[in-house]
Amino acid sequence: MTDHSPAELRRILAEDGGRPFDLAERLGVPEAALVAARIGHGTTRIDPLPGRLIPRVQALGEVMALTRNRSCVIEKIGTYNDFHDGEHAAMTVDPEIDLRIFPRHWVHAFAVEQEAETGTRRSIQVFDAAGDAVHKIHLREGSDLPAWEALKRDLALPDQSDTASFEPRAPVEPPRAGAERADALRREWAAMTDTHQFNILIRRLKMNRLGAYRIAGAPLVRPLAVEAVPALLERVHAGGVGVMFFVGNMGCIEIHSGKVHSLRPMGPWLNVMDPRFNLHLRGDHVAEVWAVDKPTKRGPAISVEAFDAEGALIFQCFGLRPEKGGNAEQWATLVADLPALAEAAE
Template sequence: MNDLTPSRLREIKREANTRPFDLAAQLGLPEAALVEAELGFGTVRIDATPGQLIPLVERLGDVMALIRNRSCVIEKVGTYRNFHDGEHAAMTLDAEIDTRIFPRHWVHAFAVEVTGETGTRRSIQVFDAAGDAVHKIHLRDGSDLDAWVALIDALALPDQQGLSDFATRPAPEGARIADDKVETLRQEWAKMTDTHQFNTLVRRLKMNRLGANRSVGAPHARQLDTSAVPLLLERVRDSGQQVMLFVGNMGCIEIHSGPLVTLKPMGPWLNVMDPRFNLHLRGDHVAEVWLVNKPTKRGPAISVEAFDAAGDLIFQCFGMRPEKGGDADAWAALVGGLPRQEAAA
């Protein structure tokens, strides 16, 4: 679409009554292109390097951290604290803003100011090489505006006019299974002592998460019916169980630790609307659900994992560890009662 110049994109955005994610999909553009069209009109291109950006974000104080994939959005309010940098992986470790960051996917970043009828909205928006959103940070009424100005001054890049040459979005991987290594997978799975060993194991065997779930078999992984997802949310709410809910994309994962209190389904959306935590999940995107049991030194780590039709992970939900207030037996009973695919069939 050669006619979609920055000025034309600005016009379309003003006229559209839809979210940037959906508008970009309608136009066949990466979402970052919509943001980049505003350079010089309240938007500043900044350094996306997490080690440069996140320490300055911490000074903003109370903000809302948003991470999404195609099927799920998680929003947590809090302050970025306890940042640990790393070349391949970084993280923030706080009770509210708890993230895992993969720096190679933090390619484009912008500081955005939009003035409307309700005032000025400010955000930091980070995108990968294809221009897909990796992480967004929205300032709130109590955020430190002096720190916002200082962040822009420190991180603004020299080029504030050039348009990016976005990479082609990689195709979904789907389930990767190495049939000749399934028995090895079962043997090594049973020997795990920490959940972090899982990714190394499946990578070494030339598989991935969904492929491993499909091939390892019981007692390690059992397929659930897709109706297990709304039931899971309802049963966590009704039981008061504390959970760890992971939602992410290739560049960033955000973790909610605590209860799920207020459920508000709306059409295909399954929503959690708690004071400093929101979740928006497209229930109709859930194509496969797995109940997964990984052995660890502290006992089994049992999770519910949902995937979309392309095989991409939508979310994982674990019971909170006992030392942090969770109840392992109650969690095992709760998820063990979710409907199995076999029973539904």
Template sequence: MNDLTPARLRELKRDATVRPYDLAAQLGLSEAALVEAELGFGATRIDPALSRLIPAVQKLGEVMALTRNRSCVIEKIGTYNEFHDGEHAAMTLDTEIDMRMFPRHWVHAYAVEAAGADGMRRSIQVFDAAGGAVHKVHLRAGSNLEAWNELLRDLALPDQAGLSDFDARTLPEGARIAEDRADILRAEWAKMTDTHQFNTLVRRLKMNRLGAYRIVGAPLAMPLSVEAVSALFEKVRAEQHKVMLFVGNAGCIEIHSGPIRNLKPMGPWLNVLDDRFNLHLRADHVAEVWLVDKPTRRGPAISVEAFDQAGSLIFQCFGMRPEKGGDPEAWARLVQSLPAAGAA
């Protein structure tokens, strides 16, 4: 659309009744392109390098951290503490803002100021090479504005006018299966001592997560009904389980550790609306659900994992370990009670 100049995009954003994510999809643009239309009008292009960005975000104090994929959004309130940088992976290990970050996907970043009904809204927005959202940080009333101004001054990049040439969006991979390696997969899976060994194993066997689940068989991976997702959340809430819920995309995974208190379904959305933790899940996007058992030195790591129609991971939910307040036996009973695939 040649008429979609930055000025025209700013008009469309002002008049929009949908969120930027949905507006970008309607226009056939990346979400980052909508942000770049605001360069010089409240948006500042900043350095996306985690080694500089996350320490600057930590100084902001209490903020809201948001990570999403097409089907699920997780929002946690807290401070970015205990940052550990790394060439291929980095993390924050705070009890509230607990994240795993993959630097090669942190390509475009912006500090955004926009007037809202409740005053000035400030956020950090990070996107991948295709302009897809990786992670966002929203300031709150108590956030440190002096640190915000310092971030703007120190991380602003020289080019504040040129528009980015975003890559084409990579299509979802779907399930990748190597039928001739199924026996090797089962044997090696049974020998695992840490859940982090799983990704290395399936890559070595030329498969991916969903492909491995489809081929490995019970009791290591068992298909559940799509209705198992709503049942899972309701049982976690009703039985007051403490869980670890992982939601993310290729560039960032955000983790909630603890209970679920306020569950509010609304149309296709399944919402968790707790004081410092919100989750918004498009339950109608769930196409496959798997009950997965991975051996570790500390006992089995049992998870419920949901995938969309294209084979992309939506979320993973584990029971918390006993030393963190979890009850593995109760968690095992809960997941075994979830409806299996094909159940009436």
């Protein structure tokens, strides 16, 4: 719950005009509380279950999909095609809107209509139990409005009150590893045949991703300087290198597969501003960067992965697979040439 009444939140929203994420941070309230306060004022509480929601989103046609964490936002324009439902994990598999969905974190959802100078803005906004944004879907000029009206009607929940209850935000898990298990980690890592085996491996060894990276050592991982992140974007852009960019949170991971055509840094933000793909990255949040090499049947899966000061994953970037138009040798060379962490280079 929040100390601010829904009426107070509506007044603040009307006066502020800024981004809800930033406003929620300033007020010390969950972002979802700001959205819930507008129920009955252009906002409808809807069923968050991906198995019900995503097929209705597909009917909207072209939209913009947005996924964020505290340090990075990814936006893709396209249609939600080829949806695969699942109790623990679901996905859309489309060249443009490519998502990995974890339904237990899809707790609160709203269909939102807001008047603006450019007309009515329509969006679907999904939040986790703490009220943090998991995924947002913004309608575009060509989106199907009858499908939107049907979605609001058919997915509306009985509870249309303008308040909501939220759980405390789970803290970021600090790096977790065990030096006594380092040899087992290296041995089993080197024997992997698929990148998906990595999460199973570190869970079995009672580690997490960053903890494992810190003890694995060469040639499996290499610590990079924080300057490697802008260098990565600049070199991917300049070289026309095809990549897969993964940005997400506990409830959703959104993936861009392709090239980077337009870089526009602005203050602390590193921005990709392509016609159907935007990325907004707080470069000043990056505290650790790792070049990671995982063996697979199709050859090494090499990634660059950035973490914030608390140990939360900000993004992962892989080379685009050759069958998708990528160049494995070009990507491997690019990563090998990124600046190393000074202590590691000495």
